[in-house]
Amino acid sequence: MDPQVQMNRWKRLMVSDYWVLYLSIACFLALFPFTPRLASIENIRNIFSNMLPLLVVAIGETIVLITGGIDLSVTSVIGLSSVIGASIMSSDQGLLAGNPAAAAAGVAGMILAGVFVGWLNGIAVTRLRMPPFIATLTSMMFFGGLAVWLTQSRPIYDLPARFIELGQGAWLWLPNSLAVAGVTAVFAHVLLSRSLLGRWIYAVGTNPRTSLISGVPVNRVVMFAYAASGGCAAVASVLYTARLETGSPVLGQRILLDVIGATVIGGTSLFGGKGNALWTVFGVSFICLIDNSLNMLGLSYFVVTMVKGGIILFAALVDAARSRILAG
Amino acid sequence: MNEDMLLEYEDIEKSFFGVRVLSKVSFTLREGHILGLVGENGAGKSTLVNILGGVISSDAGHIRFQGREYTAASPADAFRQGIGFIHQELNLFTNLDVAENIFIAGFPVRRIACIPWIDARTMRARAEELLGSVGLSIPCDTLVERLSQGERQLVEIAKALRLSARLIILDEPTTSLTARESERLFTLMKELQGRGISMIFISHNLGDVFRLCDDIVVLRDGLVVDAGPVERFSENRVISLMVGRSLDHYYPPRATVPDEEVLLEVSGLSHPGIVEDISLTLRRGEVLGVSGLMGAGRSELARILFGLDPYTRGEITVKGLRMPSGPPRAAIRSGMAFLTENRREEGLLMEASVADNIALVCLPSFTRTPSGLVDSASLKREVSGAASKLRIRSSSLDRQKVRTLSGGNQQKVVLAKWLLSGPSVFILDEPTRGIDVGAKHEIYKIINDLAGRGAGVLLISSEIEELMGMCDRILVMSAGEITACVERPEYDRERILRFALGRKPV
Numbered sequence: 001m002d003p004q005v006q007m008n009r010w011k012r013l014m015v016s017d018y019w020v021l022y023l024s025i026a027c028f029l030a031l032f033p034f035t036p037r038l039a040s041i042e043n044i045r046n047i048f049s050n051m052l053p054l055l056v057v058a059i060g061e062t063i064v065l066i067t068g069g070i071d072l073s074v075t076s077v078i079g080l081s082s083v084i085g086a087s088i089m090s091s092d093q094g095l096l097a098g099n100p101a102a103a104a105a106g107v108a109g110m111i112l113a114g115v116f117v118g119w120l121n122g123i124a125v126t127r128l129r130m131p132p133f134i135a136t137l138t139s140m141m142f143f144g145g146l147a148v149w150l151t152q153s154r155p156i157y158d159l160p161a162r163f164i165e166l167g168q169g170a171w172l173w174l175p176n177s178l179a180v181a182g183v184t185a186v187f188a189h190v191l192l193s194r195s196l197l198g199r200w201i202y203a204v205g206t207n208p209r210t211s212l213i214s215g216v217p218v219n220r221v222v223m224f225a226y227a228a229s230g231g232c233a234a235v236a237s238v239l240y241t242a243r244l245e246t247g248s249p250v251l252g253q254r255i256l257l258d259v260i261g262a263t264v265i266g267g268t269s270l271f272g273g274k275g276n277a278l279w280t281v282f283g284v285s286f287i288c289l290i291d292n293s294l295n296m297l298g299l300s301y302f303v304v305t306m307v308k309g310g311i312i313l314f315a316a317l318v319d320a321a322r323s324r325i326l327a328g
Numbered sequence: 329m330n331e332d333m334l335l336e337y338e339d340i341e342k343s344f345f346g347v348r349v350l351s352k353v354s355f356t357l358r359e360g361h362i363l364g365l366v367g368e369n370g371a372g373k374s375t376l377v378n379i380l381g382g383v384i385s386s387d388a389g390h391i392r393f394q395g396r397e398y399t400a401a402s403p404a405d406a407f408r409q410g411i412g413f414i415h416q417e418l419n420l421f422t423n424l425d426v427a428e429n430i431f432i433a434g435f436p437v438r439r440i441a442c443i444p445w446i447d448a449r450t451m452r453a454r455a456e457e458l459l460g461s462v463g464l465s466i467p468c469d470t471l472v473e474r475l476s477q478g479e480r481q482l483v484e485i486a487k488a489l490r491l492s493a494r495l496i497i498l499d500e501p502t503t504s505l506t507a508r509e510s511e512r513l514f515t516l517m518k519e520l521q522g523r524g525i526s527m528i529f530i531s532h533n534l535g536d537v538f539r540l541c542d543d544i545v546v547l548r549d550g551l552v553v554d555a556g557p558v559e560r561f562s563e564n565r566v567i568s569l570m571v572g573r574s575l576d577h578y579y580p581p582r583a584t585v586p587d588e589e590v591l592l593e594v595s596g597l598s599h600p601g602i603v604e605d606i607s608l609t610l611r612r613g614e615v616l617g618v619s620g621l622m623g624a625g626r627s628e629l630a631r632i633l634f635g636l637d638p639y640t641r642g643e644i645t646v647k648g649l650r651m652p653s654g655p656p657r658a659a660i661r662s663g664m665a666f667l668t669e670n671r672r673e674e675g676l677l678m679e680a681s682v683a684d685n686i687a688l689v690c691l692p693s694f695t696r697t698p699s700g701l702v703d704s705a706s707l708k709r710e711v712s713g714a715a716s717k718l719r720i721r722s723s724s725l726d727r728q729k730v731r732t733l734s735g736g737n738q739q740k741v742v743l744a745k746w747l748l749s750g751p752s753v754f755i756l757d758e759p760t761r762g763i764d765v766g767a768k769h770e771i772y773k774i775i776n777d778l779a780g781r782g783a784g785v786l787l788i789s790s791e792i793e794e795l796m797g798m799c800d801r802i803l804v805m806s807a808g809e810i811t812a813c814v815e816r817p818e819y820d821r822e823r824i825l826r827f828a829l830g831r832k833p834v
Contacts, residue, residue, distance in 0.1 A: 190701070194701045195702060196691055199684075202684075203688055207677045209674045210688075211688070212655070212656060213634070213636065213666060213674055213675075214660075214688045214745065215660040216688070273679055273680070
């Protein structure tokens, strides 16, 4: 084949929206011969159960990144939410122990806690004009510490069965966790690509001053983004907590880099104005696939981390190349 | 070969991606002369001087500099050979001090124990000397971030003088300067000329070109359409050479006259240190000019009117309704539009598409309730309608980024964005700054069209001719106050300037 045409195919592939999806499929096919177990039903279910909560967090992070901010507090929100929910629901010394509405109240409390932390982040960024990195780093430390302090770092057990259903059960053939994550992703996708608020989110991330002068309520948009991110982290916390049947303050402590890494691999820019929910879905599947298959190959946690670092570097290089191609 | 020719271009050619941007360009520059290089945006001016400054290389042709064949491999190479280049966007490190910036390309070094140390004492002494020669009396350890735009420009020139440049290229040096700073720059240029230094001066302001330059080279579409001593040209002739046709009415006449109905009324508007007791009325179909020197409070007034900055006393009424002081959203809802003087940072989303930019203001009115979803089909129709009405030249509204448009087209995108929200009061702050003659003419026609369809336009401009050509009345501001309201029959450049300087007319 003419090399020029071949080159163009490569370029077209790289700038495609589905680039990361293709990359995931390629990885899967490349690693499959070495660990055939990769494709077993059980393993695919395993990949999904790791992926879904991460996806929900990453969707919220995507919204914040598009506005040009960053949310480092998501992992602490997961821990805090988990603890708050568990101490409402637990039949062992829970606030509403034994009450039939305990599960519903617990979930509501968890989401409220997440949105509240996000709202505080939003206040810090808009009203106090703190750099997002510092604002959310501060709340990561504070609320992470608060969660541990509230429980004296003891996990809370004995959660109601109806709550545990949320993470482990299924409605007909559809696992509940998949339904929750799917609804979140679809909702975020429609929000970002079709709604007024979504267009405003991109505008604010591209240039907040121009947006303000053009009548965009910049502060409200930014507040929404952080509140949504907090809310998403809380939803993820529901999934994690229900899966482990435990309220734990250190839940999700190790996933921060996975969240940001997956979002950036998907193609969302750390400088704002660029990204979308679909890309993040692909980014999260990619990173979970890598994680899982390297584990299956029997590599240690540390090696897996090293490889993931390399992959994030690779993604950054590809992103730079993509911008070059798109620029002509 | 003529002895006192400093620079000769001979049949220089350059193409980018197969598109010819310079074809057989030849001209000469004498020792100690200032050459004005004029042409529309995209005519090839920047390419022409970038070749000289070592930023890019030419495809064909020769350059002779100081009697020798000249090529520059890089900007640093050009600088060493005696060519200083002052770019439109200044290239100073704002976190370093003045002396460090001047010597950034080669610090004076003293070796102690074989380790090179910066010889700070020599550097400061030389820097003081160079600052003196450009007439800047500031300590040379001042951080550049604390200097005004005009002072930074002078530092750039001091930097160029460090290796005794024989030729200095100034690419649009006055766009970010105040009137006073520009004057200071021009005086310095004359002084440098007296010392035998030649200059190439690129500017859209023909008045400045005629005042300063000895020779003029007019470029159009990469061709030298005329070149020669300044005496051979008139401003009108240069304009028609630049655009390739004659603009009979540089300021197009308006068919309609202002109505009686008042759209915008401001009374007693004050904010300490910014504006003082501003009162004005803008009527339907009127173009009201605001003149004044930089720093007189014109842009600040515009920002207050639009709700971007606060005010302490006074009242703003739009179409009979009192405007709350608040975010620009309120101003937009009451029917105002604001084109800021800073197109890149406040007017446009440079990295977004043309369509997204045009849609930005009117989005809420294309949103269905209660779903909050944007009706993208009808939005798209409106956006492309507005784009074609204003004749925005773009290869693809959806895919082309605004950043890649020319200045004139960018400004039209800003106008299109506001037009879609159907406003009745337009505040235009320097709408023609930094755009070429042809595009200016189109903007003027759009302004007339707005007034003709019953809008009121508040036109802020630093160019008095522009205001006299376009406006029904001109308000003159000085030190935050309105010092005069000049009616059309009394238009006179001197008179307006005198009010702007805060003096009573004689």
